[in-house]
Amino acid sequence: MTLTAPAEPATPPRTAPARRLRDRLSPYAYVAPFFTLFAAFGLFPLLYTAFVSLYRVELQTPGDMEWRGLGNYTALLADEFFWTALRNTFTIGVLSTVPQLVMALGLAHLLNYKLRARTFLRTAMLLPYATSVAAATLVFAQLFGRDFGLFNYVLGLVGIGPIDWQNGTLASQIAVSTIVIWRWTGYNALIYLAGMQSIPSELYEAAEMDGASRWRQFLHVTLPGLRPTILFTVVVSTIGATQLFGEPLLFEGSMSGGISHQYQTLGLYLYEQGWGFFHLGRAAAIAWVMFLLILVLVGANALVARRRNRKEAGR
Amino acid sequence: MTTARAARRRTALRLGGVVLAGTLLAACGSGSGTSLSDTAGGKVTVTVDLFGSFGYEEAGLYAEYEKLHPNVKIKQTDTQDEADYWKSLQTRLAGGGGLADVQGVEVGRIASVTQQQADRFEDLRKYGAESLKGQFAEAKWAAATAKNGEVLALGTDVGPEAMCYRTDLFAKAGLPTDRTELSKRWSTWDGYLELGKQYKAKAPGKSAWLDSVGSLFSIMIGQEKERYYNASGELIWETNPALKTAWDTSVEASEAGLSAKLDQWSPQWNQAFSAGSFATIPCPAWMLGYIKGQAGEAGKGKWDIATLPGGSGNWGGSYLAVPKAAKNKKEAYELIKWLTAPEQQAKVFAKQGNFPSATAAITKIAGTTDPYFSDAPIGQIFGHAANTAPVQVLGVHDQNINQQITNALSEVERKGLAPQKAWENARKGVANTLG
Numbered sequence: 001m002t003l004t005a006p007a008e009p010a011t012p013p014r015t016a017p018a019r020r021l022r023d024r025l026s027p028y029a030y031v032a033p034f035f036t037l038f039a040a041f042g043l044f045p046l047l048y049t050a051f052v053s054l055y056r057v058e059l060q061t062p063g064d065m066e067w068r069g070l071g072n073y074t075a076l077l078a079d080e081f082f083w084t085a086l087r088n089t090f091t092i093g094v095l096s097t098v099p100q101l102v103m104a105l106g107l108a109h110l111l112n113y114k115l116r117a118r119t120f121l122r123t124a125m126l127l128p129y130a131t132s133v134a135a136a137t138l139v140f141a142q143l144f145g146r147d148f149g150l151f152n153y154v155l156g157l158v159g160i161g162p163i164d165w166q167n168g169t170l171a172s173q174i175a176v177s178t179i180v181i182w183r184w185t186g187y188n189a190l191i192y193l194a195g196m197q198s199i200p201s202e203l204y205e206a207a208e209m210d211g212a213s214r215w216r217q218f219l220h221v222t223l224p225g226l227r228p229t230i231l232f233t234v235v236v237s238t239i240g241a242t243q244l245f246g247e248p249l250l251f252e253g254s255m256s257g258g259i260s261h262q263y264q265t266l267g268l269y270l271y272e273q274g275w276g277f278f279h280l281g282r283a284a285a286i287a288w289v290m291f292l293l294i295l296v297l298v299g300a301n302a303l304v305a306r307r308r309n310r311k312e313a314g315r
Numbered sequence: 316m317t318t319a320r321a322a323r324r325r326t327a328l329r330l331g332g333v334v335l336a337g338t339l340l341a342a343c344g345s346g347s348g349t350s351l352s353d354t355a356g357g358k359v360t361v362t363v364d365l366f367g368s369f370g371y372e373e374a375g376l377y378a379e380y381e382k383l384h385p386n387v388k389i390k391q392t393d394t395q396d397e398a399d400y401w402k403s404l405q406t407r408l409a410g411g412g413g414l415a416d417v418q419g420v421e422v423g424r425i426a427s428v429t430q431q432q433a434d435r436f437e438d439l440r441k442y443g444a445e446s447l448k449g450q451f452a453e454a455k456w457a458a459a460t461a462k463n464g465e466v467l468a469l470g471t472d473v474g475p476e477a478m479c480y481r482t483d484l485f486a487k488a489g490l491p492t493d494r495t496e497l498s499k500r501w502s503t504w505d506g507y508l509e510l511g512k513q514y515k516a517k518a519p520g521k522s523a524w525l526d527s528v529g530s531l532f533s534i535m536i537g538q539e540k541e542r543y544y545n546a547s548g549e550l551i552w553e554t555n556p557a558l559k560t561a562w563d564t565s566v567e568a569s570e571a572g573l574s575a576k577l578d579q580w581s582p583q584w585n586q587a588f589s590a591g592s593f594a595t596i597p598c599p600a601w602m603l604g605y606i607k608g609q610a611g612e613a614g615k616g617k618w619d620i621a622t623l624p625g626g627s628g629n630w631g632g633s634y635l636a637v638p639k640a641a642k643n644k645k646e647a648y649e650l651i652k653w654l655t656a657p658e659q660q661a662k663v664f665a666k667q668g669n670f671p672s673a674t675a676a677i678t679k680i681a682g683t684t685d686p687y688f689s690d691a692p693i694g695q696i697f698g699h700a701a702n703t704a705p706v707q708v709l710g711v712h713d714q715n716i717n718q719q720i721t722n723a724l725s726e727v728e729r730k731g732l733a734p735q736k737a738w739e740n741a742r743k744g745v746a747n748t749l750g
Contacts, residue, residue, distance in 0.1 A: 056750075060431045062409040081747055141582060148586050166578070167729045252581060256718075259578075259725040260732075260740070275402045277715060279750040 046291075053284035060278055072285035082286070084261050085269035088173065092248075092265060093241030096177035096184075101233060104185050105226075108192035109218055122193070125186030133246035137179055141251055144175045166252055169262040176263050179247045184240070188233050195229030196222060231305050238297050242290060243267050266290050361646050363391040364415035366400035368604075369471060369633065370667030376659055380650065387646060397421050408435050411640055416647035420468055420634040422458065423717075426709040428468065428636065429461040430548075437637040438465040442648040450657065454706035455672040459634055467636055469655040472669035474599035474631030475700030476534055476623045478507075479606060482689060483617045484594040487519035494621040494691060504535070504564050507624040511573040514594060523575035526593045528565040528728045529721035530579050534597035535561035536717070537707075538628030543717070544710035550749075552716060553742065562724070562738070569728040576729045585609050597623065599630040600670035600697045607687055620691040627703040632672065670697050677701060712749060719744030 053073070056066040076082045111122055128136070143150045144165035152162045165175045199221065207217045223230075245267035248257050255272040257264025264272070266286065274283030363371075371377055377389045392415065394400035401424060407413045420428055428436060444466045448456055455470035478501070482492040490510060491497060501507040511524035518524075525531060536542050536558060543552040552558050568574055575593040577584040587593060588609035598606065598620070606618065635651040637644055653659060660671035661679045668685075671677055683694030710716075723741035726732040732740075 058750075059405045059409055060427060079747070080743065145583050145586075147583055147592070148590070164729065166581075167725075252578065256722065256744075259722045260730065273750075276398075277748050277750060278405065282750060 049284045049287050052281055053288050055281045057280040057284075058278050059274070059280055062280070068281065072282050073289070075282070076285060076289060081261060081264070081269060085257075085264050085266045088257070088261075088263055089242060089244065089265045089267075092173050092177055092180075092244060092263065093238070095173055096180035096244075097234075097237045097241050099177075100181045100185050101188060101230070101237065103181070104188035104192055104233070105230075107185065107189040108196055109222060111189065111193055112196045112222075122190065125189050127186070128183045129187040131183065133183070134250055136183055137247050137250040140175070140179045140182070144178075144251075166258060167260075167262070169260070172251070172258055172263040176244075176248050176251055179251070180241075180244065184237070188237070191233055192226060192229060195226045199225035227308075231301065235298055235301050238301065239294055242294050242297065245271065266293075358386055358388050359643055359646050360388045360390055361417065361643050361650050362415040363389060363417040363419075363650070364393075364400075364404075365391060365419040366394045366397040366421070368393075368667065369419060370663040370669055371654060374659075374662045374666040376654060376662065380653060383653075384649075387650070389650065408432060408638065408640075414638040414640045416637065416641040416643045417651055418636050418638055419471075420636050422474075422632040422634070422709070423714040425458050425468065425634055426713065427711045428634075429459065429465075430711055433461040433463075433465055433467060435639055436467045437639055437641070437644055437648070438467065439469065439637065439648060440464075440466050442645065442652075444469065444648070444652070447652065447655075450673050450675065451655075452672050452674055452677075452701065454629075454704075455632070457706065458709055459636075468634035469636075469651050470672035471633045471635060471655055471660070472601065472631075472663070473672045473701055473704075474537070474601055474629050475670055475697040475704060476537055476597060476599050476628040476630055477696050477700060478595060478621050478623050479598040479602065479618055479688070480595040480621065481591065481593075481617055482619050484519055484522055484591060485514075488514045488517045488594070490514055492619070494619050494689075498622040501621070501624040504624045508564070508568060508571065508573065511568065511595075512571060515571070515573060518594075520591065522591055523593045524573040524595060525568060526575050526584065526587065526596045527577045527579055528569045528574050528724050530597050531568055531574075532561050532565040532721055532724055533717065534599075534623065534628065534630060535564060535625065537599070537630035538623070538626055538705070539707070540705040541708050542710075543713055544708055546708050548710065550710075552720075552745070558720075562720070562734075565724050566727055566734045569724070574728055578725065589613065600668055600693070601631055603668040603685065603688070603693070615687050616689055618687065619689040620685075620693060620696055622696060623700065627700040627705075629701070629704040629707060632670075668693075670701060715748040716745050719748055 054067065054069060056068050056071075058064070107125065111118065111125070115121065144152075146152060146162055146164050146166065149165070151165070155161075155163065163171050165171050203221045203225070204217055207221055212220065244265045248263050248265050248268050249255065249271065251263070252258060255268060255276045257268050267290070270283050270286040270290065273279045273286060365371075372391060377391065381387060381389060394403065400419075401421070404414075404418060447469065451470050452473065455473060456466075459468040459470065460466055478497075480497070485492045490513060491500065497510075501510055514524045539555075539557040539561075541551065541555060542558060543550065543555075545551045575587060577587055577592070588606060589611055596602070596606070603620075606614070610618070635655060637647045637651065641647055655673065657671065657673040657675035657679060660673045660676040663669050664671055664676070664680050665683070671680065677698050680694045681698050683692070684690045685693045720741045722744060723737040726737045726740060727734050
């Protein structure tokens with residue numbers, strides 16, 4: 001601005017303050033649409049949910065709001081189903097996130113080499129992600145069928161008795177996790193691949209000169225270089241795992257996550273309370289607990305990352 | 316009482332669940348565009364929003380009505396899964412927008428309408444519905460009447476119960492296949508279980524006697540006057556001896572290994588119809604169409620229908636109501652009055668198998684037989700059941716309570732959980748449901 005000012009002496013001095021004001025305000029005007037939308041569709045529902053969570057509200061009679069204070073929250077503490085859902089969310093989260101990210105790393109590492117049909121393979125990685133949850137889950141639900149499912153058929157060939165993928169606790173959680181893994185591995189692999197390509201190739205060349213195997217290169221060049229990317233995927237996957245909903249809902253089409261709630265996640269429990277039993281107040285409380293949970297998890301992640309970075313810097 | 320028609324299409328619409336969240340949001344504020352009415356071109360467009368298959372379109376009733384009333388155009392929207400439909404209807408009722416002129420209501424939900432939401436639906440007496448009272452089976456009419464006498468909906472079908480069975484499997488297991496003889500042999504539930512044990516001893520293939528104990532429980536509870544609530548609206552399910560009997564019989568069937576351990580309305584259950592995984596299935600009238608759909612042409616003539624052990628009962632059925640927020644209430648009333656008239660109900664039965672709730676229609680179809688079910692006299696079997704079924708006490712949470720109990724029964728059936736523990740789980744589940 002200061003550089004161009006002398007070049008335009010013709011500008012009437014009168015308009016200068018107005019223009020300066022405009023210049024100062026225009027960035028805000030540019031970002032305003034986002035924040036307006038965010039306020040309307042992000043912030044307001046968030047606050048309203050907090051408000052509703054303090055009342056007893058039923059969807060069928062939304063006019064009768066009965067003040068409960070923190071009652072909905074304290075009720076959750078004594079609610080066996082809530083704890084089951086929390087535990088399930090955690091175990092399914094671990095069962096799906098850990099193998100998913102490990103496999104994505106491996107795939108990305110392979111795709112990073114010069115391969116035939118590399119572009120095709122990279123595009124193919126995204127296909128599961130592009131499939132809708134509903135379609136994928138419907139197919140997997142058939143594959144995991146107890147009596148006529150493909151997985152049990154194959155297991156039967158090697159002499160393993162039919163597994164009840166719907167009703168077993170671990171079995172059902174593995175089945176749900178499988179769908180998640182199938183959908184998201186390729187997506188994460190592409191993110192890793194992008195991260196890997198920003199690692200300078202000289203590092204690999206130097207490692208190769210030193211006689212490092214590909215595995216050693218992966219451990220000592222790729223992994224450290226990818227740390228910020230890995231952190232990012234961990235955070236995103238954690239958020240995704242905490243909110244897991246579509247896969248368990250459609251797996252059997254039951255809001256209760258199986259006959260014994262064996263794979264009911266927090267998201268599903270929220271849905272069951274709100275849209276199955278119409279207890280909007282309780283559902284709102286669960287939503288807020290989930291929100292806080294995510295904040296804590298993401299915060300913990302950031303903390304760990306910061307400490308590592310500091311350690312690294314100090315080294 | 317599972318949602319009859321509801322559940323019928325549940326599997327088809329698993330997909331619906333995903334978009335549901337979005338739909339709810341959309342329905343909340345603006346109202347879905349399809350269900351808004353307009354009067355373009357001097358014509359009144361009456362919107363009808365239903366679930367499952369009421370069979371009106373299939374039976375050509377809309378076309379017929381439009382011909383009779385040239386100024387009316389009918390536009391129907393349809394959600395396959397009743398549970399999804401009900402959620403979305405509740406959201407729109409709460410928001411007061413996006414409602415159709417005519418909304419379908421399942422019998423398991425009608426108590427919620429009469430007891431909690433009477434102020435959201437039109438009192439049809441305003442339009443002269445009182446004069447229709449004599450047309451309907453008494454119970455059907457009473458269930459849609461609120462305490463202060465408001466008539467909030469008109470009855471469509473009912474769910475009289477019978478027992479459907481596979482004659483080919485019966486023959487292979489050395490059991491009688493004649494429907495009159497079977498009706499006699501299983502006149503009681505003990506007789507039914509006894510025959511089941513005989514079947515199991517010589518069961519062809521890996522087939523079981525029964526599809527699931529959940530359907531056994533639901534059909535037995537359909538034979539009771541009082542189930543989860545008593546006439547004064549108190550929860551009695553924990554102490555209700557009739558419910559205990561239904562529970563115990565279901566547990567007995569499970570422990571005797573008579574069930575195929577299938578989850579009703581699941582894809583596995585659907586596949587089992589054509590695979591011949593079970594020999595009997597308790598069937599309300601609306602189930603006939605479902606069996607035909609799942610077992611397909613190959614099943615034709617292999618099925619038959621006998622009367623239900625332990626007497627008559629009712630499971631399912633629906634209503635048509637006009638919300639207060641509807642645009643064309645008068646026209647809507649004229650339409651539902653016509654659709655629920657005996658002639659039209661009989662036509663739907665002929666096409667779709669949904670059993671009429673209008674008494675004149677019941678006599679009209681008394682002679683109907685069904686070639687798919689070995690020419691079983693369905694008009695007579697279901698007609699008798701409909702005329703002798705108890706007048707049920709309906710409660711606001713019937714659906715959810717039933718769901719919790721059948722879930723617990725499934726735990727016994729499929730996970731071998733001790734019945735006492737499962738009962739405890741049912742209690743916790745119901746408490747959670749009621750909040």
